[in-house]
Amino acid sequence: MAYKEKNRDGGSRWRLFGRRRAAVFLIIFQFIYVDQAEAQIRYSIPEEMKKGSLVGSVTQDLGFDLKRLRSGRARIVTGENIQYTELMTDKGTLVVSERIDREQLCGDTTPCSFTFEILLENPMELHPVTIEVLDINDNAPIFQNSHLEFEISESAVHGSRFVLESAYDADVGTNGLQSYVLTPNDNFVLQQHTNPDGSKYAEMVLQKSLDRETQPQLSLKLMAVDGGNPQRSGTVHIHVHILDANDNAPVFNQSVYKASVIENASKGTYIVTVNASDVDSGLNGKVSYSFSKSNAGVSDLFDIDVEAGRIYLSKEIDFEKEKKIEFRVEAKDQGGLTDSTKVEIDVIDINDNTPIINVMSFTSLISEDSPAGTTIGIINVKDIDSGENGHVRCYIEGSVPFKIKSNVRNYYALVTDTVLDREYMSEYNVTVIAVDAGKPPLTTEKTFHLRVSDVNDHAPVFQKMSYSSFITENNSPGTSVLKVSAKDPDENQNACVSYILVDGEIGGSHVSEYVSVNAQSGMIHAVRSFDFEQIKELTFVVKAQDGGSPPLSSNVTVKILIQDQNDNPPQVLYPVQTGASVVYEMVPRSADVGYLVTKVVAVDVDSGQNAWLSYKLQKATDRALFEVGLQNGEIRTIRQVSDKDPVKQILTVIVEDNGQPSRSATVTVTVGVADSFPEALSEMSDFAQDKEYDDNLTFYLVLALAVVSFLFITCVVVIISVKIYRWRQSRVLYHSNLPVIPYYPPRYSDTLGTGTLQHVYNYEVCRTTDSRKSDCKFGRAGSQNVLIMDPSSTGTMQRLQSEKSILDEPDSPLEVG
Numbered sequence: 036m037a038y039k040e041k042n043r044d045g046g047s048r049w050r051l052f053g054r055r056r057a058a059v060f061l062i063i064f065q066f067i068y069v070d071q072a073e074a075q076i077r078y079s080i081p082e083e084m085k086k087g088s089l090v091g092s093v094t095q096d097l098g099f100d101l102k103r104l105r106s107g108r109a110r111i112v113t114g115e116n117i118q119y120t121e122l123m124t125d126k127g128t129l130v131v132s133e134r135i136d137r138e139q140l141c142g143d144t145t146p147c148s149f150t151f152e153i154l155l156e157n158p159m160e161l162h163p164v165t166i167e168v169l170d171i172n173d174n175a176p177i178f179q180n181s182h183l184e185f186e187i188s189e190s191a192v193h194g195s196r197f198v199l200e201s202a203y204d205a206d207v208g209t210n211g212l213q214s215y216v217l218t219p220n221d222n223f224v225l226q227q228h229t230n231p232d233g234s235k236y237a238e239m240v241l242q243k244s245l246d247r248e249t250q251p252q253l254s255l256k257l258m259a260v261d262g263g264n265p266q267r268s269g270t271v272h273i274h275v276h277i278l279d280a281n282d283n284a285p286v287f288n289q290s291v292y293k294a295s296v297i298e299n300a301s302k303g304t305y306i307v308t309v310n311a312s313d314v315d316s317g318l319n320g321k322v323s324y325s326f327s328k329s330n331a332g333v334s335d336l337f338d339i340d341v342e343a344g345r346i347y348l349s350k351e352i353d354f355e356k357e358k359k360i361e362f363r364v365e366a367k368d369q370g371g372l373t374d375s376t377k378v379e380i381d382v383i384d385i386n387d388n389t390p391i392i393n394v395m396s397f398t399s400l401i402s403e404d405s406p407a408g409t410t411i412g413i414i415n416v417k418d419i420d421s422g423e424n425g426h427v428r429c430y431i432e433g434s435v436p437f438k439i440k441s442n443v444r445n446y447y448a449l450v451t452d453t454v455l456d457r458e459y460m461s462e463y464n465v466t467v468i469a470v471d472a473g474k475p476p477l478t479t480e481k482t483f484h485l486r487v488s489d490v491n492d493h494a495p496v497f498q499k500m501s502y503s504s505f506i507t508e509n510n511s512p513g514t515s516v517l518k519v520s521a522k523d524p525d526e527n528q529n530a531c532v533s534y535i536l537v538d539g540e541i542g543g544s545h546v547s548e549y550v551s552v553n554a555q556s557g558m559i560h561a562v563r564s565f566d567f568e569q570i571k572e573l574t575f576v577v578k579a580q581d582g583g584s585p586p587l588s589s590n591v592t593v594k595i596l597i598q599d600q601n602d603n604p605p606q607v608l609y610p611v612q613t614g615a616s617v618v619y620e621m622v623p624r625s626a627d628v629g630y631l632v633t634k635v636v637a638v639d640v641d642s643g644q645n646a647w648l649s650y651k652l653q654k655a656t657d658r659a660l661f662e663v664g665l666q667n668g669e670i671r672t673i674r675q676v677s678d679k680d681p682v683k684q685i686l687t688v689i690v691e692d693n694g695q696p697s698r699s700a701t702v703t704v705t706v707g708v709a710d711s712f713p714e715a716l717s718e719m720s721d722f723a724q725d726k727e728y729d730d731n732l733t734f735y736l737v738l739a740l741a742v743v744s745f746l747f748i749t750c751v752v753v754i755i756s757v758k759i760y761r762w763r764q765s766r767v768l769y770h771s772n773l774p775v776i777p778y779y780p781p782r783y784s785d786t787l788g789t790g791t792l793q794h795v796y797n798y799e800v801c802r803t804t805d806s807r808k809s810d811c812k813f814g815r816a817g818s819q820n821v822l823i824m825d826p827s828s829t830g831t832m833q834r835l836q837s838e839k840s841i842l843d844e845p846d847s848p849l850e851v852g
Contacts, residue, residue: 074098078129079167082137087130090120090166093153094127097162101127107155111164120166122153129164137168138205145170145207172210172263176202178271183257185273189245190280196226197239202259202269209262216258223255239273247277248314281319281370285311292364292378294346298354299387306337309344311366311374318369327363327375339364346378354384386473390418390427392481395446402488403457411437412449412483416469424473432466432480439467449483457487458524491529491583495521497591502577507598508567516550516595519557521579531582537590539575546575550595559593567599568640601645601694607702609636620706622684626676632661632706635668637690647693653701654687661706663688670704678761680708710764 076096080088093109094100103109104124111122121132141147148167154160178200185197204212215237217225223239230236237257253275260268287309294307313320324344326333338349344364352360360380367373397412418425429447431439436453449465463485470478497519504517523530534557539546550573552559559577573595580588610620610633620633639646650668655661660680662673670686684706691699739746 075163075165077165077167079169080131080135081169081171082135082140083171083173084131084135086132086134090129090131092128093122097153099127101125103155107157107160109153109155111151112154112161113151118151119149120151135168137170137207138174140168143207170207170210172206172261172265172267174205174210175267176204176212176259176261176269178202178257178259178269181271183271183273185239185275186278187241187245187275188278188280189247190282191241191245193241193244195241197223197241199237199239199257199273200271201234201236202271204259204261204267204269206261206263211261212259213262214260216260218256220253220255222253225257245277247279247316248283250277251316252276279316279319281315281368281372283314283319284372285313285322285366285368285374287311287366287374287376290376292376293381294378295381295383296348296352297383297385297387299351299385300348302349302351303338304348306346306348306380307378308346309364309366309376309378311344311376313368313372315368315370320368322366322368325365325367327365330362333360333362336360337362352382354382354387358382386420386424386471386475386477388418388420388424389477390416390469390471390479392416392467392469392479394481394483397449397483399484400486400488401451401455402490403455404490404492405451405455407451407453409451410448411451411465411485414447414449414467414481415445416447416479417445418469418471418477420471420473424471424477426472427469428472429467429469432468435463435465437463437465455487457489457526458493460487461526462486489526489529491525491581491585491587493524493529494587494589495523495532495579495581496589497521497579499591501592501594503594503596505596505598506561506565508565508600509602510561510564512561512563514561516559516561517593519552519559519577519579519591519593521557521589521591523581525581525583529581529583532579533582535578535580537576537578541573541575542570546573549573550575552577559595565597567597567642568603570597572596599642599645601641601692601696601698603640603645604698605637605639605648605690605692605700607635607637607690607700609634610702610704612702620670620704622672622676622706622708624676624678624680624708624710626672628672628674630672630676632670632672633704635663635670635688635690635702635704637668637700637702639692641692641694645692645694649691649693651689651691652686653689654685656681656684656686660684661686670706676708682708684708 074097076091076093078091080090094104101124104127109122109124111118111120117133119131119133119135120129122129137147140149146167147170148165150163150165153162153164155162180200183200187195187197199215202212202215204210212235215225215227215235217223217237217239222241222243222245224242225237226240227235227237239255253273255273255275257271257273258268259270260266288311289309292307292309296304296306309324311322311324313322322344323341324339325341326337326339336348336350336352338347339345340347344366346364359382361377363375363377365373365375393415395413395415398410401409401411414429416427416429418427427445429439429441431437431449436451436455437449438452439447439449441447447467449467465483465485467481467483468478469481470476498521502517502519506514506516519534521532521534523532533554534552535554536547536550536552541549547562549562549565550559551562557577557579565573573593575593576590577593578588578590580586622630622632635650637648637650639648648668649665650663651665652658652661652663657680660672660674660676661670661684663670663686668688668690670688686704686706687701688704689699689701691697
């Protein structure tokens with residue numbers, strides 16, 4: 036069995052009983068539990084032992100050897116979740132396997148122990164083991180709060196008790212809380228008590244009276260000490276706030292207060308301040324002042340500030356009646372303690388009769404166009420004093436356009452000093468001051484309120500020198516455009532401004548046909564919808580006229596700029612698209628890449644970016660042969676023309692502007708790809724006939740049923756003939772020794788124009804059917820290098836014969852400009 040003993044050097048250690056004593060205990064246990072064949076052992080160990088610390092020797096205490104432990108497969112059986120000990124079967128000892136905290140295991144329960152069994156087999160034996168956990172001083176006393184606050188009146192009697200907060204120590208026995216210690220002080224002592232459950236608490240007992248005026252608060256410290264070794268303690272700070280008691284009376288700082296006051300001083304004049312102090316605090320130190328009841332009538336002459344002690348005059352004092360006044364003032368605190376002092380007031384004689392101003396007449400309204408020197412009032416000034424004190428002088432206070440004149444003794448006239456301007460100042464407060472010659476002089480003031488009536492002397496003034504605004508075309512009639520505003524510094528009817536549209540013309544029409552103006556608000560409205568392409572700005576005059584008599588007015592110029600909308604699509608000028616004729620462009624089969632076929636010319640009557648045009652090729656018989664310039668509308672070849680290309684090429688070009696949303700127009704350009712006119716004419720004649728057939732679709736359908744066989748044979752013959760003709764022509768040109776006249780592409784030059792019509796073109800076109808012997812030069816707009824065919828072939832042939840007669844004239848080139 037383990038027990039604790041002290042070493043020689045004063046330390047302590049744990050030992051086990053010797054084998055002899057263990058044998059004795061074993062015999063006793065066997066005698067007690069002879070029927071159960073069990074031996075019970077008990078150990079006592081301190082808490083917080085390290086893991087692996089020895090608890091006891093099981094083999095010695097139970098009388099076993101190590102062989103029995105191994106053969107019996109000795110082990111510990113416990114129902115607890117935590118197994119605090121471990122059986123070392125190789126040594127036959129019991130050691131600590133987990134940290135043991137007595138406070139956690141048992142709390143305040145003593146003694147603290149836990150039990151388990153050692154189980155052996157073959158034969159089966161069960162030996163209970165009880166381990167008592169001894170407390171060590173590992174916990175210091177603690178207070179729930181770190182600070183304690185007390186409020187104690189300084190009038191508290193001796194022996195007053197104040198219970199202090201108790202400390203808690205988790206340890207037990209001597210290691211638990213033993214006593215309290217209070218910081219030494221003159222006022223309090225500490226008394227300790229024990230509750231029936233053994234817990235201790237302490238009280239502070241007042242042993243000496245408190246004096247707030249000497250020491251308003253105390254700071255103490257309470258310490259809780261346990262009985263462990265080493266000793267542990269906990270501390271709490273105690274703050275004692277000493278509350279005031281009314282133990283001091285007010286005391287005046289002077290026994291007599293002396294002051295002086297002039298006679299006839301105004302009510303509320305400050306006389307003197309009395310002051311008493313009370314060393315108490317709070318309400319006990321708050322002093323109030325009052326007149327002593329022994330002085331009758333004083334309260335009629337003077338007022339006293341109850342809290343501040345300031346004394347004021349409440350009634351005029353006449354030196355001829357009273358030259359000196361004496362009375363007493365009392366100071367009282369909230370506890371009823373009082374003190375009193377004497378107040379002596381000397382009355383000083385002065386010039387106590389002020390001048391008197393009497394108004395004889397006064398005009399409160401004067402026109403602003405009144406001339407200087409106009410009389411507005413007459414006053415009489417007198418002083419009942421005599422001598423110098425009765426001699427009065429009058430003047431006007433401040434800088435105002437008025438002056439005072441005196442022609443008769445004690446009578447004064449108020450007159451204007453200059454012409455008045457109501458717009459500068461509409462009202463005046465004229466203060467007349469009368470001062471006598473006394474020492475000190477007395478003055479009297481009289482204020483006259485004068486109003487200046489208005490005359491119509493200002494014309495309305497517009498807030499701007501001119502007005503301008505924008506309005507988008509195609510607006511709705513009645514749309515508000517802008518607002519003009521004029522101010523008139525006059526008042527009433529003279530400042531009532533109305534707005535009038537001044538007569539004028541815009542583009543030959545009266546201005547009222549375009550805009551109107553609201554007479555009251557000055558809001559300008561559009562009378563009709565504007566078209567930017569017809570008129571780009573409106574300039575007119577608006578007149579502002581007041582309601583005076585006669586009326587005054589001023590004018591302002593208003594400019595309204597019309598903003599363009601994209602409301603017009605592009606218009607194609609060339610090629611001309613008409614229903615009566617078809618425009619053709621010629622391209623020789625020898626044309627190179629970049630050959631200029633023609634140029635689409637279009638304009639847009641809009642302005643700005645709404646008139647920026649772009650050209651795109653929408654449809655084409657052969658898209659790989661032609662392209663259109665995005666910006667200039669030029670149609671050029673993008674590859675070499677070949678014999679396989681069809682003679683007739685139909686191009687559809689779309690022209691778009693840059694508006695939002697954009698508008699567009701389309702134009703169809705028919706291009707003939709041929710080296711000679713007969714070939715082109717043949718195709719174009721077929722096309723003309725096709726067009727005539729389209730116009731008479733019903734007729735052609737009936738006719739087609741009758742001659743379908745004939746047309747089929749004719750088409751086959753024509754195709755074979757064309758192929759043979761082209762082959763023979765190419766052979767003739769190849770074997771001929773004559774110089775070949777080259778075909779020049781169109782030349783064009785750009786000249787600066789207006790709008791989007793910027794180019795004039797010159798073309799050279801061969802018009803003969805044989806060997807290019809004669810040329811026609813056309814100097815026209817870009818639409819002239821065309822062949823125009825009427826729908827009827829008869830008209831076409833007649834025109835060609837007439838042109839041929841002109842072209843056959845020798846050395847006579849036709850120039851058209």
